[in-house]
Amino acid sequence: MNVMTSATSLTTQDIQTLDSAHFIHPFTDHGDLATRGARIITRGEGLYIWDSEGEKIFDAMSGLWCVNVGYGRKALAEAAYQQMMTLPFYNSFFQTTNVPAVQLAARLAALAPKVDGRSFEHVFYSSSGSESNDSNVRMVRRYWDLLGQPQRKVIISRHNAYHGSTMAGASLGGMSGMHAQGDLPIPNITHIEQPYFYELGRAGESAEEFGLRAAGWLEEKILAVGPDKVAAFIAEPIQGAGGVIIPPASYWPEIQRIVDKYGILLISDEVICAFGRLGHWFAYERFGYKPDLVTFAKAVTSGYIPLGGVMVGDRVAKVLIEKGGEFNHGYTYSGHPVACAVALANLDLMEREQLPQRVRGEMGDYLAKRYAELNDHPLVGQTETCGFVAGLVLVKNKQTRERFPAEVDVGMVCRGHCFRHGLIMRAVGDRMIIAPPLTMTHADIDELLRLIRQALDLTLQELTQKGLV
Numbered sequence: 001m002n003v004m005t006s007a008t009s010l011t012t013q014d015i016q017t018l019d020s021a022h023f024i025h026p027f028t029d030h031g032d033l034a035t036r037g038a039r040i041i042t043r044g045e046g047l048y049i050w051d052s053e054g055e056k057i058f059d060a061m062s063g064l065w066c067v068n069v070g071y072g073r074k075a076l077a078e079a080a081y082q083q084m085m086t087l088p089f090y091n092s093f094f095q096t097t098n099v100p101a102v103q104l105a106a107r108l109a110a111l112a113p114k115v116d117g118r119s120f121e122h123v124f125y126s127s128s129g130s131e132s133n134d135s136n137v138r139m140v141r142r143y144w145d146l147l148g149q150p151q152r153k154v155i156i157s158r159h160n161a162y163h164g165s166t167m168a169g170a171s172l173g174g175m176s177g178m179h180a181q182g183d184l185p186i187p188n189i190t191h192i193e194q195p196y197f198y199e200l201g202r203a204g205e206s207a208e209e210f211g212l213r214a215a216g217w218l219e220e221k222i223l224a225v226g227p228d229k230v231a232a233f234i235a236e237p238i239q240g241a242g243g244v245i246i247p248p249a250s251y252w253p254e255i256q257r258i259v260d261k262y263g264i265l266l267i268s269d270e271v272i273c274a275f276g277r278l279g280h281w282f283a284y285e286r287f288g289y290k291p292d293l294v295t296f297a298k299a300v301t302s303g304y305i306p307l308g309g310v311m312v313g314d315r316v317a318k319v320l321i322e323k324g325g326e327f328n329h330g331y332t333y334s335g336h337p338v339a340c341a342v343a344l345a346n347l348d349l350m351e352r353e354q355l356p357q358r359v360r361g362e363m364g365d366y367l368a369k370r371y372a373e374l375n376d377h378p379l380v381g382q383t384e385t386c387g388f389v390a391g392l393v394l395v396k397n398k399q400t401r402e403r404f405p406a407e408v409d410v411g412m413v414c415r416g417h418c419f420r421h422g423l424i425m426r427a428v429g430d431r432m433i434i435a436p437p438l439t440m441t442h443a444d445i446d447e448l449l450r451l452i453r454q455a456l457d458l459t460l461q462e463l464t465q466k467g468l469v
């Protein structure tokens with residue numbers, strides 16, 4: 001098939017050849033990619049994307065956890081066009097500002113729920129989740145310096161967390177594959193174990209008991225490091241890239257108790273979980289904790305244009321602003337007017353269509369109910385949903401919870417069947433996960449579940465043929 005570009009028409013193979021010759025992709029084995037050729041995604045509409053061969057694909061990952069309002073929304077394109085014609089760019093460094101950046105900051109401050117009188121009145125902008133977490137490290141260290149406690153440098157994170165791919169982001173993250181490349185983590189970042197009950201729960205232990213035990217690892221680490229050296233704890237409300245790991249209900253309140261006890265800052269990395277994904281504008285509301293800093297990116301613009309940032313809570317903002325003088329940190333695109341204008345249009349759309357409310361209510365409940373039905377499948381060890389994220393674990397034996405050996409790469413087997421049959425679902429080890437657009441209807445959820453079950457059946461068929469189950 002020919003793919004029209006502005007200048008010429010190219011075949012799928014032409015583009016694959018150019019791709020392979022010139023484009024270094026993120027997190028990709030290029031030797032492998034060259035042998036098969038990248039799939040070329042050419043357009044999107046609603047919940048669906050199309051490839052250069054004309055195949056229609058249900059995008060149950062919303063691009064990469066971001067296209068929360070679905071593809072093809074004119075209001076976002078129009079907002080970008082209008083802003084580009086009015087003021088495509090101006091910096092906010094030298095005591096200048098721009099209207100969309102100010103409006104968005106005020107809007108985000110109003111959307112962020114107050115907990116126990118603590119509020120978020122300030123926003124620091126970047127263009128991605130990774131940059132935002134770098135900014136968090138800078139702000140946290142500056143905060144403690146200004147309070148006369150410069151020895152408080154250590155940030156505690158968790159294994160299998162994902163906080164981005166810059167030096168600080170990859171260090172904060174707990175991905176061993178990333179740490180293995182380039183001498184990471186950087187100093188003064190340390191990790192505790194993740195709250196993954198299915199894998200780490202003990203026989204006879206309830207989820208609630210496990211949640212308390214898992215939160216206790218934070219206190220143990222604080223004591224091991226020395227409470228006067230710990231600056232902050234960073235965590236995703238639900239681990240996304242780690243495989244949709246949903247902590248037991250007891251986990252977050254206990255984390256809050258511990259960070260309060262030692263006075264350390266709490267960073268909620270909501271790059272995936274904010275903007276309706278879990279049924280709230282910000283996810284800390286769902287779990288009832290009180291972060292000092294909240295990282296956001298992705299769905300603030302539904303991924304239509306890059307924008308990220310940090311919601312800076314009063315505790316930190318007051319010190320930075322009142323005691324700080326100049327904070328020597330910022331990006332060319334901090335408060336980019338076009339990105340902020342698109343974010344405003346995106347929030348308008350989400351509000352008008354009541355997307356967080358839908359996810360928190362009827363549609364989230366329906367997805368949970370339909371997803372739970374997958375538990376009857378021979379390959380499915382356990383399913384879990386929270387709002388519009390869901391995960392399931394593929395197991396060799398449901399009763400004994402025996403997992404597949406790593407070399408079977410069962411997630412990739414399943415992902416292959418999804419890919420070949422019009423469904424984007426992400427594999428993380430032996431976990432299959434989704435984060436679909438928040439606009440799904442009942443009929444869309446039914447169709448999604450039909451596609452997932454089909455992929456599971458095909459996976460079982462392949463594993464059976466190969467004598468692996």
Ligand code: PXG
Binds near residue numbers: 162163241272297
């Ligand atoms: N924090 C969290 C919680 C994220 O999920 C980032 C930070 C970094 O954001 P940027 O915009 O710098 O990419 C993320 C990004 C995956 C996958 O495979 C997930 C992300 C990025 C790439 C792949 O699930 N999340």
